Amino acid sequence: MTDFRYRRLKYVAVVVTDVERTENFLLDIVGLAEGPESGKIDTRFLRCSDDHHDVILIKGREPGLARISFEMESVKDFDATKAHLTKKGLNPVDVDADELAFLGIDRAFRIIEPNSKLTFEFMHGMVAAETPFVPTVADISMLGHIVLMAKDVDAVTEFLINTLNFKLSDEGAGGGLLRPFPTTNHHSLGLVRSNENRIGHIAFMVHSYDVIGKAVPRFKKHDVPIVFGPGHHPASNSNFLYFLDPDGITWEYTFGMEQFPEHDPRDPRYLELGNGDSWGNEMDPRMGKVGRVVTPDELVS
Numbered sequence: 001m002t003d004f005r006y007r008r009l010k011y012v013a014v015v016v017t018d019v020e021r022t023e024n025f026l027l028d029i030v031g032l033a034e035g036p037e038s039g040k041i042d043t044r045f046l047r048c049s050d051d052h053h054d055v056i057l058i059k060g061r062e063p064g065l066a067r068i069s070f071e072m073e074s075v076k077d078f079d080a081t082k083a084h085l086t087k088k089g090l091n092p093v094d095v096d097a098d099e100l101a102f103l104g105i106d107r108a109f110r111i112i113e114p115n116s117k118l119t120f121e122f123m124h125g126m127v128a129a130e131t132p133f134v135p136t137v138a139d140i141s142m143l144g145h146i147v148l149m150a151k152d153v154d155a156v157t158e159f160l161i162n163t164l165n166f167k168l169s170d171e172g173a174g175g176g177l178l179r180p181f182p183t184t185n186h187h188s189l190g191l192v193r194s195n196e197n198r199i200g201h202i203a204f205m206v207h208s209y210d211v212i213g214k215a216v217p218r219f220k221k222h223d224v225p226i227v228f229g230p231g232h233h234p235a236s237n238s239n240f241l242y243f244l245d246p247d248g249i250t251w252e253y254t255f256g257m258e259q260f261p262e263h264d265p266r267d268p269r270y271l272e273l274g275n276g277d278s279w280g281n282e283m284d285p286r287m288g289k290v291g292r293v294v295t296p297d298e299l300v301s
């Protein structure tokens with residue numbers, strides 16, 4: 001069975017050099033909420049949903065991308081995905097009971113994407129947070145997408161489509177924007193050609209263009225570098241704002257992303273993705289430059 005179904009991009013595990021500094025940034029300036037106490041000095045859980053977490057911060061010597069996690073639509077889809085990846089020789093590794101309990105997750109396994117060496121986690125069931133997510137400085141709706149800078153974009157794209165049941169929404173000379181079937185957001189994972197496998201950016205979907213507009217003076221007041229936008233992406237028809245965290249990792253607010261139907265979706269288009277702004281902003285050279293892919297053996301914790 002290769003038509004296993006995803007519910008959504010669930011969380012991203014990011015390596016930062018100072019977890020308290022980045023936690024405060026994401027809480028006070030970006031608008032996430034605290035997740036449960038991790039009990040570990042080098043790990044923080046943050047959220048923008050009613051679940052246990054949407055972002056994990058892990059202390060490391062340099063910024064990095066530890067893993068991305070996708071929630072499958074059902075236990076049956078979870079099992080089918082694992083069977084499929086086992087058959088493909090990708091050696092799925094179960095997350096052990098202690099780590100599942102730590103993460104508040106019912107079941108999960110991980111593989112290493114063979115081209116980018118990024119750890120993909122597939123999971124089902126995450127415990128709810130003790131309280132609902134209440135937006136503060138930004139009305140965030142969800143963790144929306146990750147853009148991965150990749151040395152071999154074509155190989156990663158082929159793997160996502162032919163092995164992981166992703167669909168291509170749009171592509172360009174520099175890469176592609178993909179959605180895990182049958183999720184509706186224009187993309188949950190984007191790829192951009194690069195000389196290194198690293199974070200392009202991590203995007204939060206927001207409920208209104210006001211969130212983007214109000215972020216500009218807030219970021220200026222707190223000396224948060226804005227590296228692209230406010231602008232408009234022709235591919236997903238979304239408005240955007242990209243900014244840097246204290247380590248220089250790029251994050252994005254995105255509003256108004258095109259939604260794809262499960263049945264009879266439009267065909268992917270070939271677009272200019274590189275600049276990706278119909279309003280003509282120039283991308284700051286610091287955008288998408290920090291946070292290489294970190295393999296499990298490199299993780300401190």
Ligand SMILES: CC(C)c1ccc(C(=O)O)c(O)c1O
Pocket residue numbers: 147190192233234235236237238254273274275276
């Ligand atoms: C600049 C990057 C690759 C990009 C391009 C297009 C969209 C979009 O249409 O939503 C993005 O979100 C991007 O991050």
Ligand SMILES: [Fe+2]
Pocket residue numbers: 145147201203252254
């Ligand atoms: Fe984006």
